[in-house]
Amino acid sequence: MIPISTVEAAAYDAMCKAAIEIPDDYLTGLKALVATEQGDLSHFVLEAMLENYEAAKADRRAMCADTGVPRYYVKSGNEAVIEGGFVAIEEALRSACARATHDVPLRPNRVHPLSRHDNNNNVGLNAPEIEYSFEPDTDWIEITTVHKGGLFGTDYRMLFPADGVDGIKRFFLDAIIAFGKRGLACQPAIIGIGLGGSKDTCMVLGKQAACLRAVGEANPDPEVAKLEAELKDLGNSVGMGAMGFVGSSMVVDCHIECGFTHTGGMPISIHAFCLSSRRATARIYANGSVQLRSEPNWFTPYMRRNEISWPQVEKSKKSA
Amino acid sequence: MAASGKIQKVRLNAPIADSDIAALEIGQVVYLDGLIYTGREGVYNRVLAEGKAPPVDLKTLTNVNFHCSPAAAKDTDGSFRVGAVTATASFRFSKWLPRWFAETGCKVIIGKGGMSSSDYQSAFVPAGAIYLTTVGYGTGALLGRGIKKVEAAHWLDELGVAQAMWVLRVENFGPLLVESDLQGRSLFEENNAEVNDKIAKLYDGLKAPSLSRYGETDDKTKELI
Structure with a gap:
């Protein structure tokens, strides 16, 4: 059983890391x-x-004083067992958010x-948000935190099949032009697009595409890629470019995630992450050891499944 | 590769002398030493709408108003620890500024994203005021390094950490870009004009969606602020 204190500490460490350290994949892009x-x-x-990324790491300061809206994504192995269950996890995540806010400090x-x-x-009503996903054939649990800006760079529209790629x-x-002017989208950014689904799924997928996929990671569907x-x-x-000044640096990467949608429609959402792309993931193994990283690996093959059943994997691939 | 080395850098004392303000040109980079204070919706509303006197005599303190809330925490000894500092978008405060300039002697706004040139012409130019924009956004760690001391945090209980008036002693505080000058020229708008020339071409050959949307404007060369 994974002790709940380990979950709280891992969530705290992930929140501090996300605020302070620019992810390598974003920096390379x-x-x-x-x-x-x-x-x-x-x-x-x-x-x-x-220069700012270097200063943040050297001083252990937040890269940006606008904390955005800090939130969590939990991916639980189907065989993971956590002390106190999911109610205890939610309390641990709220506690970690409050502690990191004071200690980093975050605004x-x-x-x-x-x-x-x-x-x-x-922390407050519905804050921080906690979203869940599951992973078959494993007993670890992953806590990802994202601090995404809250005000500019997001939009939704119902398009129709005939509107197509145009x-x-x-x-x-x-969206890029509206939010790029004066740099309100804090570009160059990772742009996430949700395509299809129901309206709420469309928004959720687009935000996850922006915040939970590493730069350079293409969608496995060649047409989407x-x-x-x-x-x-x-x-x-x-x-x-940056701040809307004349230039060419707008999109560090573009990620699209799809969901099956109403046969008559093609809803679309767009989300701009930011110049600080604050995310970090802690994987907590069944033995209580913790590994921190900056790539969430949220969109596993299981997440993108298209069939009714998910095949059992052989024991040898377990906990890969 | 561009030559960002071409960009001119100046270091000024705050409060900033009128002659220093007059010499600034849009596109220059500024670093500040001295005193600045934060003030945004909460402060403007309290002073200008509710009629409360500012908690300190701003006319003698400094003429630099920063649209910001620091990421700050109060330690057990009562002192404040400031980590990162990032500006907030200024266009939302447009309606307060003419009276703010008149009543406090403020001559320099530091913020995010600038104001519209009509604000510069109607409020900034008559007051002899200019706008410095933070860079990025945001260079929170670099600006945090530039804060040497929290001199005071006024109205913390009344307005909260984000909206309180923080008086900050700064050193080599920057980089900041001169966004508007005393003539009311705007760096953002001059860049926008150049970008706008090419926008129509981006849409060439892309058919319009079958269902249109209402909006404030359908002119893609316009800003939505």
């Missing part, structure tokens, strides 16, 4: 854009960001939408 950026101001901004961003009351710990591209350009590459190039050809 960003540096590739910096190398080809021709706009003087956009280039200056990106150089300042690279307490979460307020009641009407009274604007702030508990000063990023409709997708127009919607993509509309091709569209991802096209949209990335389209975004970087708009003529805008």
Whole structure:
């Protein structure tokens, strides 16, 4: 059984790491854009960001003072057993969020939408959000934290089958241009797109595509992967760079996740992660040992299953 | 590769002298030493709508208002630990600024994203004020390094950490970009104009969706702020 104190400590460590350390995959993708950026101001901004990542790591400070809306994604192995069960996990995650808010420190961003009351710990009604997924044939549990900006760079639209890829591209350009000006989307960013599903699934998939896939990781469906590459190039050809200054650094990567949708529709959502792309994952093994990393590996083959049943894997591949 | 080395850097003392403000050109990079204070919706509302006197005489303190809330925590000894510092989008505070300039002597706004050029013409230029934008966004760790001391945190109980008025002593605080000058030119708008020239072409050959949407504008060269 995994002790609940181990879950709390791992969630705390992941939250601190996410706030302070830029993920390697994002940094590699960003540096590739910096190398080809021709706009003087956009280039200056990106150089300042690279310096900022170094300062954050050296001083153990948050990269950005806008905490966004810190949240958790839990992936539980089907055979994982945790002391106290899922109710205890939820309390541990809320506790870890509050402790990290004080210790890093993170700005307490979460307020009641009407009274604007702030508990000063990023915990409150439906905050932090906790989403769940499951993984067959394993007994570890993974806690991923994401601190995504909360205000700009997201949109949803009901398109229809006849709108096709043209409709997708127009919607993509509309959002990139609207939120790219003055850099409100905090670009260059990982752009996530949810395609299909019901309306809420469409939003959830798009946000997960932005926040839970590493830069360079293409969708396994070749047709979707091709569209991802096209949209990335389209975004970087708009003529805008960092802070909306003239340049070419807009999209570090584009990730699309699909869900089966109503036969008459093609809903689409778009989400921009940010220049700090704050995410970290802790895997807690059944023996209580913990491994921290910055790539969430959320979209496992099981997550993208298309059939009724999931085949049993042989024992040798267990806990891979 | 671009030549970001071409960009001019200046270091100024805050409060910032009128002559220093007059010499600034859009696109220059500024680093500050001295005193600045934070003030956003909560502070503006309390002073300008509710009529409460500012907690400190801003006219003698400094003329630099930062649109920001620091990531700060109160330690057990009552002191404040500031980690990262990042600005918040300024366009939302447009309606407060003419009176804020008049009543406090503020001449420099530091924030995120600038204001519209009509704000610069109607409020900033008459007050002899300019706008410095933070970079990124945001260089939270670099700006955090530039804060040497929290001199005071006013109205913390009344407004909370995010909305309180923080008086900050800073050193080599930056980078900040000059977004507007005393003539009311805007770096963002000049860049937007250049970007806008090419936008129509991006949509060439892409058919419009079968169901349109209402919106404030369908002119893609417009900003939605």
